[in-house]
Amino acid sequence: MGVFSRKSKIMSRISLKYVLYILILLSSTQIFAQKxxxxxxxxxxxxxxLSKVYEISIEELERQNPEIAKGLYAGQELxxxxxxxxxxxxxxxxxxxxxVKKGESKSLIAKRYNISIAELDKANPDIQEELFxxxxxxxxxxxxxxxxxxxxxxxxxxxxxxxxxxNLDNSSTTFDSEEGRNSYVNMVSSIKVNKEIALAILFPDxxxxxxxxxxxxxxxxxxxxSVKSLGLHVTADYFNLKDVVKSGDYSxxxxxxxxxxxxxxxxxxxxxxxxxxxxNLVYGSAVNGVxxxxxxxxxxxxxxxxxxxxxxxxxxTSQNGNIIIINDEESTLNEHILKMYPxxxxxxxxxxxxxxxxxxxxxASGVKNxxxxxxxxxxxxxxxxxxxxxxxxxxxxxxxxxxxLSEMVxxxxxxxxxxxxxxxxxxxxxxxxxxTSYRQSFTNVYKKKYSAKPTDASVFGFDITFDFLVRxxxxxxxxxxxxxxxxxxxxxxxxxxxxxxxxxxSALKVYELIDYNNSKELK
Numbered sequence: 001m002g003v004f005s006r007k008s009k010i011m012s013r014i015s016l017k018y019v020l021y022i023l024i025l026l027s028s029t030q031i032f033a034q035k036x037x038x039x040x041x042x043x044x045x046x047x048x049x050l051s052k053v054y055e056i057s058i059e060e061l062e063r064q065n066p067e068i069a070k071g072l073y074a075g076q077e078l079x080x081x082x083x084x085x086x087x088x089x090x091x092x093x094x095x096x097x098x099x100v101k102k103g104e105s106k107s108l109i110a111k112r113y114n115i116s117i118a119e120l121d122k123a124n125p126d127i128q129e130e131l132f133x134x135x136x137x138x139x140x141x142x143x144x145x146x147x148x149x150x151x152x153x154x155x156x157x158x159x160x161x162x163x164x165x166x167n168l169d170n171s172s173t174t175f176d177s178e179e180g181r182n183s184y185v186n187m188v189s190s191i192k193v194n195k196e197i198a199l200a201i202l203f204p205d206x207x208x209x210x211x212x213x214x215x216x217x218x219x220x221x222x223x224x225x226s227v228k229s230l231g232l233h234v235t236a237d238y239f240n241l242k243d244v245v246k247s248g249d250y251s252x253x254x255x256x257x258x259x260x261x262x263x264x265x266x267x268x269x270x271x272x273x274x275x276x277x278x279x280n281l282v283y284g285s286a287v288n289g290v291x292x293x294x295x296x297x298x299x300x301x302x303x304x305x306x307x308x309x310x311x312x313x314x315x316x317t318s319q320n321g322n323i324i325i326i327n328d329e330e331s332t333l334n335e336h337i338l339k340m341y342p343x344x345x346x347x348x349x350x351x352x353x354x355x356x357x358x359x360x361x362x363x364a365s366g367v368k369n370x371x372x373x374x375x376x377x378x379x380x381x382x383x384x385x386x387x388x389x390x391x392x393x394x395x396x397x398x399x400x401x402x403x404x405l406s407e408m409v410x411x412x413x414x415x416x417x418x419x420x421x422x423x424x425x426x427x428x429x430x431x432x433x434x435x436t437s438y439r440q441s442f443t444n445v446y447k448k449k450y451s452a453k454p455t456d457a458s459v460f461g462f463d464i465t466f467d468f469l470v471r472x473x474x475x476x477x478x479x480x481x482x483x484x485x486x487x488x489x490x491x492x493x494x495x496x497x498x499x500x501x502x503x504x505x506s507a508l509k510v511y512e513l514i515d516y517n518n519s520k521e522l523k
Contacts, residue, residue: 038447041076052135054080095123095138100131113139185484191473193231199224199469200256201238201284202271204263212457216262216284218450219461227469234469241267250274258472260465265289265304272296280478284464290336293500297479300504301464301493306334307504308402308426312372313341315510315522316400316424321368326354326384328375352379359387363395370424372400378412385417392421400424405513406456415516423513424522428505429492442489456490463491 037054047068051058062069065078098109106129110117121127123138131137201220207213217238224234239253241263253259254275261268264287272281282299290306291298300307316323323344325333333346345362347354363369371388373381388397399421401408408425409415442462446454466488471481482495482503496506511519 037080037082038444039078039080040453041072041074041078045072045074047072049132050078050080052132054082055136056080056082093140094142095140098137098139100135100137104131106131109137109139113141115140185486187470187474187481187484187486188230191227191230191232191470192475194233195473195475196233197235197258197469197472198256199234199236199465200253200259201236201465202241202253202259202261202263202268203238204240204267205242206240207238212455213262215455215457216461218446219454219458219463220260220465221461222446222449223462223466223469226466227473232469232473241271244271258468260284260468261287263287265291280468280472282464282468284460288332288334290334291499291502294502296501298502299468299482299495300502301467302428302460302491303504303508305332305402306336307498308508309334309337310340311508312400312402312424312426312510313337313344316370316372317341317343319368319370321370321398322362322364323370323372324359324362325372325374326380328352328377328380331374333374349375349377349380349383352377353383354380354387356387360391363391363397365395368396368398370398370400372402373408374402376403376407378410381408381413381417385421388421389417398422398424402426404428405511405519418513419515425511425513426508427511427519428490429507429509429521438489459490463488463493467491467493 039050039054047058047061050056051061054061061078061080064081068076068078100109106117106120106127109131110120119140120137123140127135127137201217203213203217204210205213207217220236224236228234237252237256241261244250244253245267250271253271255277256275257277257279259268259272259281261272261281261283262285265283266289268281268283268287280297280299282301283304284301286302286304286308287300288305290304303311313323323341325344325346327333327346327348329348329350347358347362371384373384375381385399388399391397399418401423403425404427405418405423405425408418408423439459442459443454446452446458467486470486471478471484474481479501482497485492485494485507487493491505492507493505494507495503498504510522512522513519
């Protein structure tokens with residue numbers, strides 16, 4: 001997987017309500033002043049939905065983007081001037097203006113504010129049965145509730161972009177209002193300013209040799225710029241491990257106490273073990289390898305192949321089904337996994353093709369057949385699903401993947417295949433919801449800085465680097481900070497001790513794809 005001191009002035013402004021603003025705000029960027037919104041159309045979105053989200057008429061939306069007059073399609077890039085927006089007129093009485101969050105329904109909001117759905121409909125005669133994320137609605141409340149809510153959630157600004165961002169600030173202490181999410185904490189306000197941190201980031205090859213390396217580096221640099229604006233002194237250097245090994249000169253790398261590595265465990269250890277400091281190491285990708293013990297603190301930020309494979313297989317074996325794994329020539333199963341799950345059947349594709357007779361004999365009647373793709377090879381995926389789809393009438397079949405959905409979808413593979421076969425996959429909590437306002441805020445800043453859209457690798461680079469630096473800046477041993485749950489643009493961090501000084505991000509979940517826009521959590 002490819003993959004991302006102005007003490008008195010800054011600290012006086014920090015409050016938990018504005019952490020995310022500070023987190024992604026570069027010193028020269030004023031995203032809240034923007035009137036122009038760049039929107040990427042997602043599966044299932046309609047012009048009606050966008051008109052509600054941006055409080056703009058469909059006619060005005062089409063005038064600004066004439067290419068959508070005949071319809072929308074996923075991936076279209078729209079430019080929306082929100083200065084033409086026509087905000088809803090406030091009703092009379094005590095109301096708060098509320099920004100609907102992803103997954104919220106009328107019944108959920110009515111229950112939260114102790115009102116009836118009929119009262120909600122009366123205050124919002126134009127809303128549909130299904131609410132849209134980021135749509136504004138009015139909620140009738142008592143005067144006391146209004147005063148309290150105005151301090152926390154509501155926003156009376158008529159500028160759509162500003163109001164989305166401000167609402168984002170107001171909810172940043174819990175990151176959203178879903179049940180259970182308030183367990184995430186903010187550590188920014190407790191950093192020790194003026195602390196000096198030296199950081200090394202290791203790549204397997206040159207940054208230009210792999211697009212994801214460059215994207216990770218850009219996200220990491222944004223994180224470094226952000227923590228510098230908070231008063232930290234950070235020096236960071238990037239190393240090509242291939243060149244370091246070739247030269248035999250390890251001195252430039254081993255002097256760093258804090259390291260982020262995108263290399264596998266074996267290669268990274270060969271370098272880090274030469275250092276006498278051996279302080280803190282974070283793996284910034286889902287690398288190959290597993291550690292049971294270490295002389296220094298090791299964090300698997302995106303887990304590792306072993307933990308991902310074990311997470312999915314643990315769930316599937318609990319379903320008492322028949323498990324078949326499709327490997328390609330470049331994919332491997334961790335040796336520990338092979339010992340833990342001796343009952344699984346493993347088939348290897350040759351140039352993307354699995355022997356059909358062998359595949360057929362591996363399927364079992366009377367139980368669910370879970371077919372796991374241990375590959376992102378397009379030919380392997382197409383050939384495997386081509387074989388399974390007609391078999392689904394005779395066998396109970398469900399597709400699965402060790403990889404996140406973002407790595408399985410490409411222009412050459414229709415997502416319909418995954419929908420029909422009800423793909424089960426591993427992903428970090430929340431990362432399967434790409435249309436959150438947090439990611440959009442990050443996208444706005446990233447586009448302005450790099451004139452390009454951020455990729456998942458960019459987000460990983462930012463989140464992993466920012467989280468690592470903030471934990472290091474608490475003024476205590478980083479190990480004492482690992483019990484705290486955090487989340488920034490996309491990735492949640494919830495470290496669990498899995499060995500001597502070894503920790504993995506246990507926010508990894510198992511999801512099932514249910515439609516173009518949504519997945520449900522299974523475990």
